[in-house]
Amino acid sequence: MQNLFITFLIIFFFTKPSFALGEGTPTGGWKPIPNVTDPTVVDIGKFAIDEHNKEAHKSLKFVKVVKGESQVVAGMNYNLTITAADGPEKNYVALVWDKPWEKFRQLVSFKGPV
Ligand SMILES: *[C@@H]1O[C@H](CO)[C@@H](O)[C@H](O)[C@H]1NC(C)=O
Numbered sequence: 817m818q819n820l821f822i823t824f825l826i827i828f829f830f831t832k833p834s835f836a837l838g839e840g841t842p843t844g845g846w847k848p849i850p851n852v853t854d855p856t857v858v859d860i861g862k863f864a865i866d867e868h869n870k871e872a873h874k875s876l877k878f879v880k881v882v883k884g885e886s887q888v889v890a891g892m893n894y895n896l897t898i899t900a901a902d903g904p905e906k907n908y909v910a911l912v913w914d915k916p917w918e919k920f921r922q923l924v925s926f927k928g929p930v
């Protein structure tokens with residue numbers, strides 16, 4: 817009985833902050849990235865191309881990030897339109913999830929050429 821009560825307390829305290837966070841931070845809102853030559857943005861773009869090359873056994877070469885938007889989540893989501901060359905240059909749209917403090921970065925989706 818005592819243990820059950822403590823379990824509830826623990827669940828309460830661990831779920832509460834995420835509710836507070838959900839209300840306080842505007843998740844779901846995409847904001848345009850003002851400067852696509854920002855080193856972090858370029859890095860994310862290169863990462864997306866590298867990962868796609870590994871997953872799809874391609875050899876695309878990163879050219880530049882054309883445009884992008886970011887979204888605050890647990891970390892940051894980046895939705896980037898990237899120019900890459902596979903012979904001719906084409907545009908691709910990549911979604912990358914980045915949690916810098918955990919050194920975690922994941923290619924969520926990759927589409928293209930668009
Ligand atoms: C964009 O970022 C790059 C690299 O940090 C910097 O050299 C450039 O001046 C910035 N451009 C603008 C318009 O802020």
Ligand SMILES: *[C@@H]1O[C@H](CO)[C@@H](O)[C@H](O)[C@H]1NC(C)=O
Binds near residue numbers: 909911
């Ligand atoms: C990402 O950007 C592309 C191009 O602007 C857009 O078509 C697509 O809907 C965006 N994806 C998300 C998840 O917002």
